[in-house]
Amino acid sequence: MTELLVGTKKGLFVLEGEPGAGFAVTARAFAGEPVEYAMRDPRTGRLLASLTSPFYGPKIYVADEGADLSADWRQAAGVELPDGGDTALARIWTIVPGEADGTLYAGGDPGVLFVSRDGGERWELVHSLWEHPTRPRWQAGGGGLCLHSIVPWPGEPDRLALAMSAVGIWLTDDGGETWRHGNQGLRPRYLPEDAPQDTFDLCVHNVHRAPQRPERLFLQFHGGVYRSDDAGESWTDIGAGLPSDFGFPLVIDPADPDSAYVIPLKADMDRVTPEGHVRVYETRDAGATWAPRGDGLPQQDAYLTVLRQAFAQAREGEALELYFGATSGDVFGSGDAGATWATVADHLPPVYSVRVGRA
């Protein structure tokens, strides 16, 4: 049995089912509220969800293992910017377990990182990033100044990679005391050719690390898919062979450091699945070649938009499960590493995020 956590424009939906088949909705929480993201911390079983109420602002909520997920949520503390300043928190885009016990990270808009050291009950702003001297030059992307990807290094709590739209890749080796860019090789097509090489107006859409080979990362860019083999310091474009190298989500098979999955969207303004075909593209050779995986997905007149956090993975290898949701309210899943697909749910509200709670 697999548990999916689906954040939507109208609340959180908890779905359960067997891989490769339809799932049932087993709980709905925060009815009517936009749920940007939800995840289950595998260390504790606790669920964390981020909401962006248009009325009452962004919040993080937690629910303990065994709780009634339709009702038993409580607000976490400290998810706010300094009081009395000139900026308000706009949104929490992601929540990620850290490597140290009890540590979680949350990223949000405007380009902010929070850390919790008690499993998500209380959060603190990471001031080293908030007060970074380059911040006045940071540019927002279409979705805001969003810190959407937080990538720990397995077994090394002080090493972290972040991605922000549109402020590129940020790396720390000292637990966030200091930050440096890792943007070498990223080529933005939306800037003039003679733009400075050291620009960090870089619209990174998603980043994931290969846990079996942590110095390797894959990156979906605003035009381009990239790979890094030096822990995010530099990047090589591997988008050749895709029908479009534009898109938002990306996942990997944890067992295979040469693997990545992307969902191409037609660039740049259209942002729907190309030619009405819904296809996931897979590489198993680190981006040298890509193969379409669409068996069971809509292949005619299907113009879906799959958002940044709406693609998720569970298990690994031949048992790899893949799930993604679209703003159409459809959720699709594969229980065989993308070879075949089935509709997991349809008629949900627009899907903002998909994560596997349990598998």
Place this chain on the structure above:
Amino acid sequence: MALVRLRGPLKQLAGGQGEHRVGGATIRELLCELETLQPALDGWILDERRQVRRHINVFVNGEYGSEETAVAPDDRVDVLPAISGG
């Protein structure tokens, strides 16, 4: 002290109490004091800039108010979510 009236989730956060007597010369002062008296409301009506959130309306005796609107001790202040969304 002015009478502040809350509804919906704001009332729930304030211990289920919909009416509160709160001091303050302006709406901002009054809402800051309300947060002090009812800490669970922190961040729900005012954001970090101490501005009323964009989709919340505050009325003083039935008239739209802003953060700087003066409030008298016998005024009635209603805090309501705006008609918005989709």
